[in-house]
Amino acid sequence: MEAIRRIKGTQDILPQEVGKWVAVETKIRQTMNTFHFEELRTPIFEKTELFARGIGQLTDIVSKEMYTFPDRSKKLITLKPEMTAPIMRAYIENKLYALSSVTKLFYIAPLFRQENPQAGRLRQFHQFGAETLGAASPDADVEMIALSLAIYKALGISGLTLKINSVGDPACRPAYRDTLKNYIRPHLNEYCSDCQRRFDENPMRILDCKNETCSRLNEEAPKISEHLCDDCQTHYDQVKAQLQKLDIPFTEDPYLVRGLDYYTRTVFEITSDALGAQNAICGGGRYDLLAEELGGQPTPAVGFASGIERMLMVAEKQGLILAEENRLDVYLVAMGTDATREIGFWLHQLRAAGIRTERDYLGRSMKAQMREANKLKTRYVLILGEDELNNNIFSLKDMEQGEQSQIPFNELIPTVKNLLTK
RNA sequence: GUGGGUGUAGCUCAGUUGGUUAGAGCGUCUGGUUGUGGCCCAGAAGGUCGUGGGUUCAAAUCCCAUCACUCACCCCA
Known part of the structure; x- marks a missing residue:
């Protein structure tokens, strides 16, 4: 097809x-x-x-x-x-x-x-x-x-x-047009074919013809500004x-x-x-x-x-940058089926708070998810695995600094919002 | 409408005087031991060589046609 x-x-x-x-x-x-x-x-x-x-x-x-x-x-x-x-x-x-x-x-x-x-x-x-x-x-x-x-x-x-x-x-303009045509008429056969066509249709257009011969002939032509x-x-x-x-x-x-x-x-x-x-x-x-x-x-x-x-x-x-790149605030990384079941909820909460957030939908490895987060130039990654689930926390990684910390579930939204305003 | 240029992987391009399974870089994906991105390394996927004819033992390569893109003319933003 x-x-x-x-x-x-x-x-x-x-x-x-x-x-x-x-x-x-x-x-x-x-x-x-x-x-x-x-x-x-x-x-x-x-x-x-x-x-x-x-x-x-x-x-x-x-x-x-x-x-x-x-x-x-x-x-x-x-x-x-x-x-x-x-x-x-x-x-x-x-x-x-x-x-x-x-x-x-x-x-x-x-x-x-x-x-x-x-x-x-x-x-x-x-x-x-x-x-x-x-x-x-x-x-x-x-x-x-x-x-x-x-x-x-x-x-x-x-x-x-x-x-x-x-x-x-x-x-x-009508009088000028006649003056112009009177000037051109004796030379009309020297002008290009386009100009010869323009002579009847729109003689003033002859003036801005780019053809060399024509523009040379036009140098002596009467100018509208003088009429x-x-x-x-x-x-x-x-x-x-x-x-x-x-x-x-x-x-x-x-x-x-x-x-x-x-x-x-x-x-x-x-x-x-x-x-x-x-x-x-x-x-x-x-x-x-x-x-x-x-x-x-x-x-x-x-x-x-x-x-x-x-x-x-x-x-x-001119190399002007007209629009800033739209970076992702947070990428949610989930490991294991339990965590994957939970991140939909957190994705929803983060977005409801106006935080630009994405997650993985392909069940990929943690490495692949981290690579994706990096490719998207994400500022923070939130990691949810077995350990985090057991302790009701997220691991938060600052993708620029490379540093990692932990945030209790109930402090997640305000903490992330606070980080993003810095 | 008219004229020139170009068509090879998602992108940028190699591909000798026609001669094995058509290549590179970038990008994509997967790995580099238990749960960590950027650099590095390994591997994989991905191509009707724009399309259709012709010449030839053999065509990405030569010939013809056709289509698309592109630049230019006319004109316009």
């Missing part, structure tokens, strides 16, 4: 790594809380239409990467490939705008995209992120950047690069001024263009050189047009998303 394997691009998070995940999730929640963001959990799947409308039909995510299938009633549903659209949907559907004029939400969630896996890219992956809905202020943009950086700092991750740009808004309307320019200037005030280093990247249709004005990305080709651990920006797109009232919004697997890769590379 052939063993069934997991689906390509998915991962089992094994017991020895779960501690890391829990520690990271805890740190994220703590920092989010400090910044006064509240957690929102949405379903794992949504109507396909939500993403088609929210993210944009022409994006790669929607056109070729979504896990979409009909349910039993033939309605198309999609495993969520990103969180911004579901958050916005929940905000509108639950009328969260009625609770307060600014809504600050965060999430930690598994997401799904049917791409070919590679380093730092999975089909089921995890992101945490935050969204501020209802605030148009550039300070809200800066808060997002500060928040994501605070989380990395709390985890001890360093060596990150923050890149920012502005992609304009409906007042200035912003007054409002966008002011917004962008204020973001930069505030970042400087907060002493957050950044580099302006005129070629930074986020892939999703809904972005307006500020976009940013945080990268690490500890990663492979997929070097972004965080991406975000402003999306003032999404709420209307999803049938809500116009609502200015800004957010970011960060890949947890990629973040863990960076942490790993």
